[in-house]
Amino acid sequence: DAGITQSPRHKVTETGTPVTLRCHQTENHRYMYWYRQDPGHGLRLIHYSYGVKDTDKGEVSDGYSVSRSKTEDFLLTLESATSSQTSVYFCAISDPGTSVQNEQFFGPGTRLTVL
Amino acid sequence: GNSVTQMEGPVTLSEEAFLTINCTYTATGYPSLFWYVQYPGEGLQLLLKATKADDKGSNKGFEATYRKETTSFHLEKGSVQVSDSAVYFCALDYSGGGADGLTFGKGTHLIIQP
Numbered sequence: 678d679a680g681i682t683q684s685p686r687h688k689v690t691e692t693g694t695p696v697t698l699r700c701h702q703t704e705n706h707r708y709m710y711w712y713r714q715d716p717g718h719g720l721r722l723i724h725y726s727y728g729v730k731d732t733d734k735g736e737v738s739d740g741y742s743v744s745r746s747k748t749e750d751f752l753l754t755l756e757s758a759t760s761s762q763t764s765v766y767f768c769a770i771s772d773p774g775t776s777v778q779n780e781q782f783f784g785p786g787t788r789l790t791v792l
Numbered sequence: 793g794n795s796v797t798q799m800e801g802p803v804t805l806s807e808e809a810f811l812t813i814n815c816t817y818t819a820t821g822y823p824s825l826f827w828y829v830q831y832p833g834e835g836l837q838l839l840l841k842a843t844k845a846d847d848k849g850s851n852k853g854f855e856a857t858y859r860k861e862t863t864s865f866h867l868e869k870g871s872v873q874v875s876d877s878a879v880y881f882c883a884l885d886y887s888g889g890g891a892d893g894l895t896f897g898k899g900t901h902l903i904i905q906p
Contacts, residue, residue, distance in 0.1 A: 681835075710893055717800075719881060720836075722893035735893055767835055779824060779885040781894060783835035 680704050681784035683768050689790045696755040698787050700768030709751040710735075710769040710781065711743065713762075720767065726751055758791045765789070794819045794886045798897035805872055806905050813867040813900045815856075815882035823884040825849075825858055825865040826894065830879045839867075839880070877904045 680703035690696050700709060708727050712720040712735075722735030724743040732743050740762060742754045755762055768784040798815045805811060817823065824843045828836040840849030845860035856867045865882060882897040 712893075717898060719796075719896040719898040720894075721896075725893050769836075779887065779894070780826075780838055780841065783828075783837070785835045 681768060681770060681782060683766075683784040683787045685787060686785065687788045689792065690758050691792050692759055693757050696758050696789065696791075698753045698766055698789070700751045700753070700784055702749050702751075702768075702770050704770060704772070704782070705748060706770040706772040706782075707748070708771045708773065709745065710771075711741075711751065711753045712767045712769065713737065713764040714767060714786075715764050723753065723766075758789075760791050763789060763791045794823070794884060794895045796882050796884055796895055796897035798880075798882045799900050800898050802901040802903050804903045804905060807874055808871045809904075811867070811869040811872045811876075811902070813880055813882075813902070815865045815867065815897060817863050817865065817882075817884050819863075819884055819886050819895075821886065822860075823886045825856070826883045826885070827854070827856055827865070827867050828881040828883060828896075830881065830899070832878070836881065872902075872904050874904045874906050877902055 710725040711723040726732045726745040769781040827839040840851045842849040842858040883894040
């Protein structure tokens with residue numbers, strides 16, 4: 678299994694509070710991604726990073742920010758959590774230089790509940 | 793834009809039955825295609841992939857063939873087991889080896905009964 682961990686694995690918070698989710702990898706892959714999984718929607722891309730300090734928006738980026746100060750860590754921040762951000766969040770990594778098919782490896786997920 | 797359509801289910805089958813989960817896509821160019829599987833409480837795992845027309849991906853008894861003419865990538869297995877119960881996602885990579893993320897279908901929940 679690819680070395681990807683996410684923390685916390687579960688979190689319950691209140692509307693309006695800031696929340697930061699962490700993704701950590703030990704594979705030295707250049708690209709990292711944050712997705713959210715919701716019933717009836719599958720997985721949708723929030724943000725991704727193609728290197729240290731290089732990030733870009735995905736399909737559902739509103740209300741989220743990211744940072745990547747080291748190759749191994751990719752942080753997802755909800756500045757002011759809302760109930761619509763209740764979801765399961767998955768981190769993924771890839772290294773296109775070694776796989777032209779852009780295969781992605783996924784972390785175990787973080788279940789976030791915003792009350 | 794790019795999109796993936798798959799049956800959502802749940803799909804309920806008896807053990808040893810034949811499985812087909814349909815997947816069709818809309819994309820510009822020639823995307824790579826994937827099937828991922830998610831077991832309860834876990835993240836997604838790559839099941840199989842195909843990068844060009846007529847390629848067949850296979851793994852663990854599952855197969856899927858990249859059909860450009862019908863823009864499809866249907867997942868099949870000849871004899872399912874209870875342990876195959878999971879959610880299956882069809883996905884495409886339109887960035888041609890780049891890193892813009894994958895586009896996923898909504899997922900198909902498969903339930904295999906003994």
